[in-house]
Amino acid sequence: MEHYHIWVNLKESHKDLEFAAALDVYLGHLAREGLIEGWTLERRKFGFGPPGLPEFHLDIRAKDLAQLDAAFHRVAPRSGELEAAHRAVYAAVTDFTSGLYRDFPDAERAAQRPG
Numbered sequence: 001m002e003h004y005h006i007w008v009n010l011k012e013s014h015k016d017l018e019f020a021a022a023l024d025v026y027l028g029h030l031a032r033e034g035l036i037e038g039w040t041l042e043r044r045k046f047g048f049g050p051p052g053l054p055e056f057h058l059d060i061r062a063k064d065l066a067q068l069d070a071a072f073h074r075v076a077p078r079s080g081e082l083e084a085a086h087r088a089v090y091a092a093v094t095d096f097t098s099g100l101y102r103d104f105p106d107a108e109r110a111a112q113r114p115g
Contacts, residue, residue, distance in 0.1 A: 001037070002062045003101040008093040009054040016043070019056075019092045026085035027060065035071035037061045054095045 010019055020041055027039045042057040062068035075086055 001103045002065055002068050003103075004060040004062065004068060005099045005101060006058040006060070007054040007095075007097045008056050008058070009095040010056065010092055011094050012092070013055075015092060019089070022085070022088040022092065023058070026082075026089050029082055029085055030071050030074065033074065035062075035067065035074055037063055037067070054097065056093075 010016060023039075023041055027036065030036045031038060039058065039060045042059070044053075044055045044057075060068075062071065075082065077083070078086070
């Protein structure tokens with residue numbers, strides 16, 4: 001499983017529920033098209049966390065890099081209904097930071113595990 005992690009702050013923190021709803025529309029669309037496996041949104045609790053990371057954390061899951069690449073290609077044209085959903089998300093955020101992780105050991109390495 002590939003995990004596309006995104007950390008963001010909101011431009012207007014009082015619009016937190018609107019942001020969550022916009023993500024549900026946008027990423028729900030990608031999930032229904034089979035372009036991602038799923039996603040979760042998390043929020044820092046009681047201010048605990050590394051000082052350099054923003055308040056919200058998003059984990060978008062894809063079965064492999066090909067699926068994730070297909071999702072990026074679907075979004076890239078920036079047109080139509082999907083773009084409107086995408087705009088509602090990215091217009092709400094600031095301090096974007098991201099990373100790409102994988103489950104470990106993954107299938108390629110699990111076969112080499114000792115024991």
